[in-house]
Amino acid sequence: MLAELNKELPCHIGKGxxxxxxxxxxxxxCIEYWREYRTFFHLGMSYVVSETSAIRITRVIEDTLIRSGKF
Structure with a gap:
């Protein structure tokens, strides 16, 4: 999974x-969300990001893996 994400998601594009x-x-x-269905609030607290960031991260990871066609 990580290899697919490395191809699709660059570390930093330059803007933002x-x-x-x-x-x-x-x-x-994202894997913790799939496995345990923890709330995004609790995931954010675990990783020291906001609830909104946890939602955004999960959505981007899911969409990228689906687009790859391997998952």
Missing amino acids: RPHKLPLEDRLLL
Whole structure:
């Protein structure tokens, strides 16, 4: 999964703020959501990001993996 995400999601394109979490942590946040169905509030508290950021991270990771066609 991480190899697919590395191809699709660059670390930083140049505009805007860089990600607060490395790609590995963003993938782990998403996997924890799938496995435990924790609330985004609690996921955000675990990774020190806002609830909105946890939602956005999960949506981007899911969409990227679906587009890859391997998952």
